[in-house]
Amino acid sequence: MVNFIAERRGVGDETVDWNHAVNPAPIVELFRDWRFDWLDVPGVIAAADEILEYPMVDRDPIPRWTFGRTTLLGDAAHAMYPNGSNGASQAILDARTLALHLATAADAPTALAAYEEARRPATTALVLSNRQQGPEKVMLLARERAPEGFADIEDVIPSDELAEIAAGYKRAAGFLPEILNAPLTHPAGPMTAESLDDVDAARLAAVISPLRRTLLSATRASAHLPDIPDAQIEIVRALPRGVTRTPGELAELLGLGRSTVSNLLTLMEERGLVQRRAVPGDRRRVDVTATAKALGLFERFDAASAALVAGGAQRLDAGERAVLTAALPVLERLRDALDEERRATASRTSTHSPRKEAE
Structure with missing residues (x-):
């Protein structure tokens, strides 16, 4: 059994049909000069039992996948x-990521939001x-650089360039072995001083905060975004998008005092970034949602920051980029561990506060 794919650039039509059988004769004519000692290309095409014409079509990236408790995956999303x-590979990566967040998030809306945050920027790119x-x-490069043909591809495209083209696409598609083989999560457990014996913790801490500030300021400048406090x-x-929380839930989630959150929400409501709504039948409960304006700003922010990071990463060599990619799950685990420690500290402070003891 022989399966072949032949591609010709031209003007397409609006027909989208992956089962459209065509006459082999015009295809044979396109490749009539492709006869070699080792392969008769027009002969192979002419002898085919069936030839299907596949359209090269896609869809523009969309700004939203998730609607309430429903989300998109695979071709429906991208x-x-x-x-x-x-086609299939990205759907598998979607499913892997979605399964992770459904298994580990506190609730379905949070899981779907995390899934979309992880996958939509990557698939858009x-x-x-x-x-x-x-x-x-590489085929276009070969045609541009050697229109009359060549004896050795490395005379046209050096091996280092070929390797970088392949590795760059694997990075974009998530196919690098170090990405695929890295665990999506790390075993749960508290992070202790002993576990950091082989880590320069002071240097790491000194890098993270300035890195974040630099990325924030550079992104705001490049996308002409307003200066929103951290x-x-x-x-x-x-x-x-699609998630509603109470002020109390926000305070607990972010480790802030309820009065601080209330003041922040008042300022944000004035700027059109959030909406607060009383829950019918429960005067004591207020639900908070981000506005379309806020979500639009953050979509622009995410796109601009991803572009800046991608540009910065291109200044690293291939080995450094691979190390950075492999480190991402570890950094995510470190973030979660630090958040757990913050919550534990807040809980201990609340439990042993003077007011509590007086009571």
């Missing part, structure tokens, strides 16, 4: 050109990358 076997041919751009940013982060 239909893309069939380059690099990404991949959709756009595939429009530039993805890993198949505390307000964290509140919007805690209110992804």
Whole structure:
């Protein structure tokens, strides 16, 4: 059994049909000169039992996947050109990520929001990358650089460049072995001083805070975004699309005092970033949601910050980028461990406060 794919660039039509059988004769004519000692290409095409015409179509990235307790996955979320076997592969990565967050998040809306936050920027970048041919751009490079042909591909595209094209696409698609083989989560357990014996904790701490500040300021400047205080940013982060929380829940989640959260929400409401609504039948409960304005600002922020990080990463060599990619799950675990420690400290402070003891 022989399966072949032949591609020709041209003007398409609006027909989207992956089962459209075509006459082999016009296809044979396109490749009539492709006869080699080792392969008769027009002969192979002419002898085929069936030839199907596949359209090269995709869809523009969409700004939202999740609606309440429903979300999108695979082609429904990010239909893309069939380059690099990404039709099924990205759906599998979607499913893997969605399963992780459904298994570990506090509730379904939080899980779906985390899933979308993890996968939508990555697949958006991949959709756009595939429009530039993805890993198949080596064929275009060969044609541009050696239109009369060549004896050795490395005379046209050096091996280092070929390797970087392949590795770059694997990074974009999430196919690097170190990415696929890295556990999505690390075993739960408290982080202690002993577990940091082989980590330069002071240096790590000295890098993280300035890195965050630099990224925030650079992103605001590049996307012309308003200067929103960090505390307000964290509140919007805690209110992804479709998620509603009470002020008390926000205070507990962010480790802030309830009065502080109340003051922040008042300022944010004045700026049109959140909405507070009393729950019918329960005068004591108020629900808080992020506005479309706030969500739009943060979508712009996320896109701009991802672009800045991608640009910065390109200044690293391939080995450094691989190390950075492999470190991401560890940094996420460190973030979670620090948040657990913050919550534990807050709980101990509340339990042993003077007011509590007086009571």
